[in-house]
Structure formats: C-alpha cells, structure tokens
Amino acid sequence: xxxxxxxxxxxxxxxxxxxxxxxxxxxxxxxxxxxxxxxxxxxxxxxxxxxxxxxxxxxxxxxxxxxxxxxxxxxxxxxxxxxxxxxxxxxxxxxxxxxxxxxxxxxxxxxxxxxxxxxxxxxxxxxxxxxxxxxxxxxxxxxxxxxxxxxxxxxxxxxxxxxxxxxxxxxxxxxxxxxxxxxxxxxxxxxxxxxxxxxxx
Amino acid sequence: xxxxxxxxxxxxxxxxxxxxxxxxxxxxxxxxxxxxxxxxxxxxxxxxxxxxxxxxxxxxxxxxxxxxxxxxxxxxxxxxxxxxxxxxxxxxxxxxxxxxxxxxxxxxxxxxxxxxxxxxxxxxxxxxxxxxxxxxxxxxxxxxxxxxxxxxxxxxxxxxxxxxxxxxxxxxxxxxxxxxxxxxxxxxxxxxxxxxxxxxx
Numbered sequence: 263x264x265x266x267x268x269x270x271x272x273x274x275x276x277x278x279x280x281x282x283x284x285x286x287x288x289x290x291x292x293x294x295x296x297x298x299x300x301x302x303x304x305x306x307x308x309x310x311x312x313x314x315x316x317x318x319x320x321x322x323x324x325x326x327x328x329x330x331x332x333x334x335x336x337x338x339x340x341x342x343x344x345x346x347x348x349x350x351x352x353x354x355x356x357x358x359x360x361x362x363x364x365x366x367x368x369x370x371x372x373x374x375x376x377x378x379x380x381x382x383x384x385x386x387x388x389x390x391x392x393x394x395x396x397x398x399x400x401x402x403x404x405x406x407x408x409x410x411x412x413x414x415x416x417x418x419x420x421x422x423x424x425x426x427x428x429x430x431x432x433x434x435x436x437x438x439x440x441x442x443x444x445x446x447x448x449x450x451x452x453x454x455x456x457x458x459x460x461x462x463x
Numbered sequence: 464x465x466x467x468x469x470x471x472x473x474x475x476x477x478x479x480x481x482x483x484x485x486x487x488x489x490x491x492x493x494x495x496x497x498x499x500x501x502x503x504x505x506x507x508x509x510x511x512x513x514x515x516x517x518x519x520x521x522x523x524x525x526x527x528x529x530x531x532x533x534x535x536x537x538x539x540x541x542x543x544x545x546x547x548x549x550x551x552x553x554x555x556x557x558x559x560x561x562x563x564x565x566x567x568x569x570x571x572x573x574x575x576x577x578x579x580x581x582x583x584x585x586x587x588x589x590x591x592x593x594x595x596x597x598x599x600x601x602x603x604x605x606x607x608x609x610x611x612x613x614x615x616x617x618x619x620x621x622x623x624x625x626x627x628x629x630x631x632x633x634x635x636x637x638x639x640x641x642x643x644x645x646x647x648x649x650x651x652x653x654x655x656x657x658x659x660x661x662x663x664x
C-alpha cells in the first residue's frame with residue numbers, strides 16, 4: 263500500500279493571500295484525496311532576506327492597491343467573508359507560535375481558519391493575546407495552557423526553525439504549497455499543487 | 464443592441480508570464496464571446512517607477528528560480544512550447560513598436576504570439592531587427608515597411624504614451640487585463656477577467 267499523497271501548506275497569519283488559501287485548503291485537499299500538513303511560518307525574516315522591511319504591498323503602493331481589490335473580488339468569488347483590515351500587516355507571531363505547537367493536531371485547520379478570518383474577515387487584532395484566547399476558547403480548546411505553551415522557549419525555537427526551513431526550501435512568500443521538491447506559490451496555485459500531488463498534472 | 468464585452472490585454476514581449484497569456488488570450492476571449500484589444504507597452508519605465516532597474520525576477524533570485532520552474536510547469540499544462548531563454552529579459556522595444564503600429568489590425572494576435580514564442584519557446588533574440596523581419600515575412604506581412612513605420616517618430620511617441628497610460632491606470636506588471644475600471648494582473652487572472660467582462664463573476 264502506498265501512502266496517500268501529501269502537500270505542505272506554508273502560511274503566515276498576517277498574509278492576505280494566505281487567508282484565501284487557508285480558508286479553502288482543507289476542503290480542497292479532502293476532495294482531491296490529499297493529506298494536508300500545516301506549516302505556519304513568519305514572513306518577516308523571509309522578506310528581510312529579500313531586502314524588504316515591510317510587506318511588499320506596503321512598499322509598492324500600486325501593488326498594494328491592486329491586492330486589496332483582488333482580495334475583495336476573490337473573497338466574493340469563493341464566498342469567504344472579507345473586511346479591509348484597519349492595520350496591515352498585523353503581528354502574527356503569537357498565533358504562529360500557537361499554530362506551531364498544534365500543527366499536527368486535529369484542531370490546526372479550524373484554528374488557522376478562525377485566526378485568519380478574525381484578521382481579514384472581522385478586522386480583529388490577532389496580535390492580542392485576548393483575541394487568540396477567545397478563538398481557542400470558542401474551539402473548546404484550553405486557551406491558557408496553549409498560550410503558555412506558545413510562550414515557551416521550545417515553541418519559540420520551533421517557529422524560528424520552521425521559518426529558517428522556509429528560506430532554505432526556496433520560499434519567498436505566502437501561501438506556498440510544497441509537494442515533494444515542487445514549490446507552488448500563491449492561493450491561485452492551490453489546485454495545481456493538489457493535482458501535482460495526485461499525479462493529475 | 465449592446466456592444467460586445469471588451470477586455471484590454473496589456474503585455475510586454477520581454478515578460479515571461481505575458482508569454483503564457485498572449486498565447487492563450489485570443490482563443491479564450493473567442494470562447495467567452497469577448498472582444499480582445501491588444502495593448503503592448505514597456506515594463507522598463509513601469510518598473511523604474513517602482514524603484515527596479517531590472518526585472519524583479521533578476522533582482523530577487525528566489526522569485527526568479529521559482530518563476531522559471533512555474534513557467535515550465537504551466538507551459539506543459541497548457542501545451543505551449545517553452546525553452547529557457549539564454550537572455551532575460553530580452554529587449555522588446557522594437558517588437559513593441561511594431562505591435563503598437565498594428566495593435567488594432569487583424570495581424571496583431573498572430574504577430575504577438577510569434578514574437579513571444581520566438582523569445583520563450585525558441586530562444587531567439589527578439590531585439591534583433593532580422594528576427595522581427597523574419598517573423599513578419601512568415602506572416603505574409605510587409606516586413607520592411609512595418610519596421611520602418613515602427614522606427615518613425617510617431618510610433619515611438621505612440622508606444623511612449625501607451626506606456627505612460629499603463630502607469631496612470633495602475634499597472635505595475637504584465638500581463639495585465641483591464642475590463643472597464645477593473646484591473647486583473649497575471650496570466651492566472653485571464654479567465655477571471657473574461658468572466659468579469661461577461662458578467663459571469
């Protein structure tokens with residue numbers, strides 16, 4: 263018996279296009295018969311390695327203006343809630359550490375969707391501990407112990423290593439979907455990545 | 464009787480993803496019942512206005528490595544010939560001036576495809592007058608008179624104005640597809656742009 267095809271979903275909670283991909287990934291992977299592995303990471307260090315000290319959507323205003331319009335159109339097309347965030351990018355560090363703690367747990371997918379939707383669908387500050395605690399509690403998860411675990415040295419190191427691995431594997435943005443050695447960048451490559459994983463190229 | 468829906472295809476002969484969109488645009492527009500208007504322009508001045516003095520795929524090596532792999536995969540998916548160019552970006556100025564002269568003529572679509580395929584499918588130097596002359600001749604077009612027209616002051620001004628208009632209209636890359644006031648960026652937005660034009664959103 264061969265193992266089922268697997269893809270890795272590399273995402274960042276502050277990333278706009280990661281929102282669209284994270285909201286769609288689980289259902290799309292299930293429909294394709296593909297196992298999804300969640301890989302939260304931080305874009306900040308990746309962008310710094312490219313010479314950007316902010317989101318390229320802020321550094322290059324025409325790209326930013328386009329991205330927000332494109333986001334609104336795509337969210338409508340997918341039926342995903344969208345609310346222009348009053349702050350961009352938000353600080354996704356705490357959420358990413360929690361996600362790193364739980365990235366192989368059953369709750370990672372609903373947690374990732376809830377944080378993403380808080381940021382891009384409800385204009386909530388996901389950098390605040392109380393917002394993440396509220397999200398965890400609504401998912402019937404032990405908020406305090408998970409947040410404490412996310413504050414531990416081990417969780418900090420785990421996220422740092424995962425972010426270093428992102429750069430090593432050639433990532434330069436998010437979302438990125440990795441299938442074996444093949445890198446697919448962007449929400450609009452999710453279907454191509456799943457097709458690659460199942461050999462329907 | 465209402466006029467048929469129309470989209471503008473803004474492209475640059477040196478742009479890799481423009482190759483994929485230019486090769487697909489006419490058939491896709493015809494299938495959608497949409498009139499296609501071709502708008503050649505130069506990315507160089509647009510990139511300069513963003514602070515880039517070269518293709519971002521050269522300035523940011525991880526983006527460049529990914530783009531070439533993505534191009535190869537997508538060309539195979541679409542059944543479009545692909546050969547890694549030995550020079551990138553090539554000088555698309557002369558081809559763009561010829562295309563600007565003929566942008567509302569029946570030969571613009573086959574001319575655009577032939578130049579694009581020479582660059583990205585056959586590794587030919589589209590900056591050379593002889594290459595463009597050969598392409599025009601194979602299309603049964605009067606190569607010398609079109610190349611002379613492209614060298615005229617009027618043609619230079621027309622391309623310069625069109626490139627200025629690109630920036631004014633918010634373009635920051637190619638291909639870009641414009642539907643009324645809606646901007647769609649990238650080969651992977653071609654279908655969305657056509658759907659927008661026909662009201663099937």
